[in-house]
Amino acid sequence: MDVAVIGATGFVGRYVVARLTDAGYVVRAVSRRGTRLPGWGNAVVPLAANVETANGLGAALTGVDGVVHLVAIPRESGGRRFEAVNVGGVRHVVDAAHAAGVRRLVHVSILGVADDPKLRYLHSKWRGEQIVRRSGLDWVVLRPSLLFGEGDGFFNLVRVTLKWWSPGIIAIPGDGRTRFQPLSVEDLAIAVERSLVEPDRAGSVLELGGPEHVTYRQIVDRVMSATGMRRLKLGLPIPLLSALTAVTDRLLPAFPVSHDQISSLQRPNYTDLDAYERAFGRRPRPLDLSYLGRGA
Numbered sequence: 001m002d003v004a005v006i007g008a009t010g011f012v013g014r015y016v017v018a019r020l021t022d023a024g025y026v027v028r029a030v031s032r033r034g035t036r037l038p039g040w041g042n043a044v045v046p047l048a049a050n051v052e053t054a055n056g057l058g059a060a061l062t063g064v065d066g067v068v069h070l071v072a073i074p075r076e077s078g079g080r081r082f083e084a085v086n087v088g089g090v091r092h093v094v095d096a097a098h099a100a101g102v103r104r105l106v107h108v109s110i111l112g113v114a115d116d117p118k119l120r121y122l123h124s125k126w127r128g129e130q131i132v133r134r135s136g137l138d139w140v141v142l143r144p145s146l147l148f149g150e151g152d153g154f155f156n157l158v159r160v161t162l163k164w165w166s167p168g169i170i171a172i173p174g175d176g177r178t179r180f181q182p183l184s185v186e187d188l189a190i191a192v193e194r195s196l197v198e199p200d201r202a203g204s205v206l207e208l209g210g211p212e213h214v215t216y217r218q219i220v221d222r223v224m225s226a227t228g229m230r231r232l233k234l235g236l237p238i239p240l241l242s243a244l245t246a247v248t249d250r251l252l253p254a255f256p257v258s259h260d261q262i263s264s265l266q267r268p269n270y271t272d273l274d275a276y277e278r279a280f281g282r283r284p285r286p287l288d289l290s291y292l293g294r295g296a
């Protein structure tokens with residue numbers, strides 16, 4: 001089977017490419033520059049294509065048996081907009097799949113997608129899902145909770161926030177009791193492979209989480225214990241953080257969290273504890289952040 005992975009050089013993409021090549025697939029690894037990552041062998045063919053413009057997508061998808069779509073931005077920056085990447089990008093991938101005659105599409109979405117324009121990222125992911133679900137392709141939508149693993153975005157961001165933005169005290173949005181269900185990126189990669197090759201899965205939306213529910217406060221505790229950093233946790237009212245991030249969005253783009261992310265962080269991000277096992281017949285790995293202590 002030949003498979004195109006769009007967003008292959010990113011955090012999730014690297015694990016998905018490894019999983020697919022280990023299983024014997026030939027992978028077209030698509031990113032904007034067509035970068036070849038160290039460790040990729042002959043079974044990986046790097047290709048350049050851009051989902052915002054559709055440039056290169058036709059060539060990337062011609063002749064493959066399935067497509068994995070992983071491209072999304074979690075916050076807007078540097079002129080990159082949710083509408084163009086998370087919505088328009090999906091439309092271009094669906095159109096290119098139709099034009100190339102590819103039937104199978106695995107689309108990675110996110111738990112907590114919302115048909116609510118006030119939650120801009122989650123709404124853009126919702127709209128992307130709708131395009132996939134109405135595509136007429138043999139699609140599978142995977143909705144994972146937070147993903148952990150070396151090179152991850154979220155837990156490393158908490159580590160960076162502790163290290164560089166939290167001298168003695170770390171701000172916790174609201175009461176910090178919003179629940180999450182972190183899933184290992186390796187378990188997501190297994191879910192992607194199975195969704196690609198098992199025909200009965202077409203037309204499913206699968207909510208996926210790991211084996212425990214953890215609050216934001218507990219996540220901060222876990223990151224502190226993995227890294228040996230100690231900080232006092234201080235709950236800050238959401239309206240205060242919203243006002244602060246409305247300013248930092250404009251004046252301090254490096255601030256670790258955006259205005260939109262403060263709202264999203266208040267939304268529960270979990271599903272049934274046995275959701276992954278029900279879908280894939282195996283237990284997902286427990287939350288293990290030891291890689292953070294190695295500076296990953």
Ligand SMILES: NC(=O)c1ccc[n+]([C@@H]2O[C@H](COP(=O)([O-])OP(=O)(O)OC[C@H]3O[C@@H](n4cnc5c(N)ncnc54)[C@H](OP(=O)(O)O)[C@@H]3O)[C@@H](O)[C@H]2O)c1
Binds near residue numbers: 031049085153
């Ligand atoms: N990370 C998480 O915790 C998490 C949790 C739930 C769901 N998800 C979902 O999982 C998916 C993958 O996330 P991720 O964390 O792996 O993202 P990521 O690390 O930012 O990777 C994004 C990938 O997309 C490529 N890309 C970006 N813009 C592109 C464009 N216009 N055209 C073509 N390729 C482009 C990037 O390569 P270049 O920049 O080199 O082009 C990179 O390979 C996303 O849909 C995200 O919503 C992630």
